[in-house]
Amino acid sequence: MAKAKRSTHVCSECGYEAPKWLGRCPECGAWGSFEEHAPVAASARSSLRIAPNAPALNITKIDPTLSTVRSTGISELDRVLGKGIVPGSVILLAGEPGVGKSTLLLEVASKWAQCEGSDGQKRKALYITAEESAGQVRMRAERTGALQENLYLAAESQLDVVFSHVEAIKPSLLIVDSVQTMQASGVEGVSGGVAQSRAVTAALTSLAKETAIPVLLVGHVTKDGNVAGPRTLEHLVDVVLNFEGDRHSTLRMLRGIKNRFGATDEVGCFEQQHDGIHEVPDPSGLFLSHRDATPDGTAVTVAMDGVRPILAEVQALVVPTESKNPRRAVTGLDATRVPMVLAVLSARAKKRTHDKEVYVATVGGVKVGEPAVDLAIALATASAMTGRALPKRTVVVGEVGLAGEIRAVPNLQRRLQEAHRLGYGKAIIPNADVDIPGMQLQKVGTIAEALAVLGA
Template identity: 60%
Template sequence: MAKTRVSFRCNECSHSTPKWAGRCPGCGSWGTLQERAELATVGGGADRGSARVPAALLPSTPAAPLTTIDATTTRAVPTGVGELDRVLGGGIVPGAVVLLAGEPGAGKSTLLLEVVHRWALGGRGRALYVTGEESTGQVRLRAERTGTVHEDVLLAAEADLATVVGHVDHTAPTLLVVDSVQTMLAQDVDGVTGGTTQVRAVTAALTALAKTRGIAVLLVGHVTKDGAVAGPRTLEHLVDVVLHFEGDKNSTLRMVRGVKNRFGAADEVGCFELRDDGIAGIPDPSGLFLHHRDGAVPGTAVTVTMDGKRPLLGELQALVVESALPSPRRAVSGLDSSRVAMILAVLERHAGLKIGKNDVYVATVGGMRVIEPASDLALALAVASAISGRPLRDGTVAIGEVGLAGEVRRVTGAGRRIAESARLGFHTALVPPDSGRMPSGTRAVPVSNLAEALAAGLRP
């Protein structure tokens, strides 16, 4: 015999307590304890030490051999947007739930309108676009501006979850877009719209809807000030794919970065350009991050970074001027400021450059964000070039991590990086020793320390 025992579990940290409290004793969050019923076996089960095992229940679906399970129903279907399909791993799987998170105004709605338009245009069935933030007229105006009007794209302005399910029953779409999950309200769940309880309940209901009916679901989620997805952390565990939509408001470049993907690689990135007439994928984005290809300007250096599995060429620029302030300035844009400070210290100690009393400004071109250590060597060359007034040699890229002792260390994927630079016309590469086999047509110059790199990279 079994009886029901009531407990309260925190949505944030999963801490369980037998009594309700306004504040979770585990993590200190307010209003996150939710009631849940647990089955406590009194009799009819078997003993396992001090615990009681509940009586067996007949499963609704018996276990089947792995060889008899049909996998064709879970194959990815291309959305028609090439860069998004790249991040998704070839397309979206029927029954999968994809969470697209990003800051307000970044262009998420524009991208999703393009997705539903390409979906309908490719004859993949109806696409239902549910908006809880705008009216249908506002969405129609954007669709006309971006050229994404199609008769198989259905539009509904709803904020009630039950009504959204009714629309799904009535229209039978193969793709459902909800913009955004923070605006949806489940009437049978306590909490305010956009709160922790509501967001989690709405996401769980839409996930169950997708799994039971085989509908691909795209959810839009807002992010907090620190860049995390708004709502409980468990929201990311409920969905199959988590994508971050990134971009500087002062730039037209937008990037979709994979954070979690149950159906493919979780480190892919897709590049887009936001225009007045919509959004377009950029299959070859390296040209956006390069300005001085010939290296004729002092203070510039080109490196190759790996964003996921995609090599991207980026230009680093440095400006070093005499400071009129007691404490010289260090201004950094697009790079890790602590990494820049370390490279400046290594240059002064192991390359003999006098930087301490100068203002140093370092930036990337095109709004690119460079965080991996493989760009250390290019950064050091750019700063040294700015101080000496000697530009880098023509057609040269620099790849390598710089250590505190001034040594140049190996990086992963050197062959792919050099192949990408050769494709764009760079014929010389400064690389760490033992970087492996280099592609044909490229002259690799091994450098073991900063002194060798400066001698080989800068013009006489």
């Protein structure tokens, strides 16, 4: 006699399957996330067969215009998405409260409503807000200049009502703010819970695929920075974007976490101002001090944020102290690498800081964590100790090893091209086979050779 199939238990966060119930998922570490799923009998499976709405097509017979990318009107967003929005795609925009997600998507809806569609008519955008009233969103739109005739607004939290709005208006873009505040009828649980978030996202995804209307969803994040709700929420959508920024800075960075239509290493830069979110096509200017002369204790480096080179200024201050434990304060840099660079300066270049407090920071709130900034930290610190400044319009790129050697860094050619474009004519770099016409390259192999630039 054939043995009856046992039910399985599936984690609602990551989809991990187990033969029995577990208190904690061994895959994602979530507690109390396992749900029992009964096996489907063969007779039941045969009764579940449904005739398809349309026959399968040869891939060469599918109309390529159905997946034509459409620009959002915001070049920095298009850069991250991969040239624009694909019809029928579902995009999840996540970020901390107050970072500017709603303001950015309101700007997207406004730009979208200004452009013409393939039929020569102005495109329609429908903005669904479940967190604010229509009057509040209208006030923001007036402040940011986002008032458009073809931009429709509805304050709704019921998913069925949203579908009725879509059927009546027939927009070419749907924005839902936010997915955690929407309520799907017939589904148990509170708004923002596992069941509700999954049902709302699945229904909106089905709507996008059936009507070819792109859907942009706003998602909240937890304290650890992950998208709130079940992990399957990210698997249901096509694109996941993270909008991040420091509350003490106006700079906002848009990063791709998942993208079925493009790369995830592009970064979009924005600046939040009193009249809305503005693009920053050249963010390097935000991270550099605009001076005619280069002071001591300063070095300019080129960091990579994804595939985008950004110039950043590193400043160092060295102060004598009588304390037995001199302070090491680091802002905007890897706090574990700065003491290592100081140790290499002491052991390999005789620049001792054991009796001095050292403060190292970046300008403009930029955060740089890659090893390519090591040489800039070393030269800025040595410059602060000797009082001798680096040559004017010079960039410094290189990783410092424990033996005092200067190691090569990735994308060196692209970094130097960006520096040259911004008017820097000299660079201190590791020994590498690179050449930038019109730029003087000083290649160094050790920290001692790099310090010789300062005459130290």
